[in-house]
Amino acid sequence: MNIDLSHWNVIKRVFAKSQRSNMHANIASVSKEGMPNITPIGTVFLNEDGTGFLFDSFSQKLAENLKQNSNVCISAVNSSKIFWLSSFIKGQFDDYPGVRLYTKLGELRLATDQEKLLVNTRIRSLKWTKGSKLIWSDFTHVREFKVDNYRWIQYPSMMDKLT
Template identity: 45%
Template sequence: MTDLYEQWREIRDILDRGRKATGHFAIASVDSDGVPNITPVGTVFLREDRTAFYFDQYTSALARNLDTNPRVCLMAVDRGTLFWFRSLLVGRFAAAPGVRLYGTAGTLRPATDLELAQVRRRVRPMRFLRGGRLLWSNFSHVRDITFTSSRLVRYPMMMAHLPQTDSVPFHDPEV
């Protein structure tokens, strides 16, 4: 089994490409009746320790779902035109086009000064626009996500040259 401490940088690269291409991540959750919901969230920040946090603003269905079931799936897919054109031209992906991370979301908590600085940096260019000020001026609370496993988005015919590991649980080398 592969150690995801070694894979975390690659996973973060895939997630970063996906966020830059779409402007957000997709976070899936399930409500108390078992009905799935997918929420686009542009304010997810990844950490080096296989965790993340996101600003819980405009996510009412996700927040309700997490009150009854904290399990989530975060997904990003690189939909960049150049990435796909190059891949289709040569008939293979240079890297996985996307990844899903499975984990558990924590309770709502006040954002730290460092977290607020990170979101301000990300949305700074848009805050000069009227809509940007309306959308991204009142961040105050976050939720942490602890990831437990991952699964690549796979297109087998164009990924035969890449490692075939599909789902690998995270391992803590200190345990």
């Protein structure tokens, strides 16, 4: 499926708001035994053309599951309390509360300098913390993906303006 550019721009906007409110997106994969696994990853980036990449440093189960099945669902939900409270007060969402991206994750490869710059920009505000130094100091490898399909997270009775 080729995603229309106008749809992709909406997807990117909703995804960005979701990542700002959560600091991560969830990636669902399935093991060889058929067991589902959710991996939260805060370093998912969407490009301009229906593709993206993520830094993969600590996701042991995800990496293991990808050996059998590279199909994943990347879910991003806007958990901003202000977004939800204003939506409930109005009885209407002004934007999609989230999106699911269906894709296949590619093989692990070395990150480019541009990709490293993007991740360092994202984590800059917390770089001074001990936790940041412990978990975000060694971003070297990424997995690329092309979005094959998507599905909005919807609550139909509050979606009139968006459908």
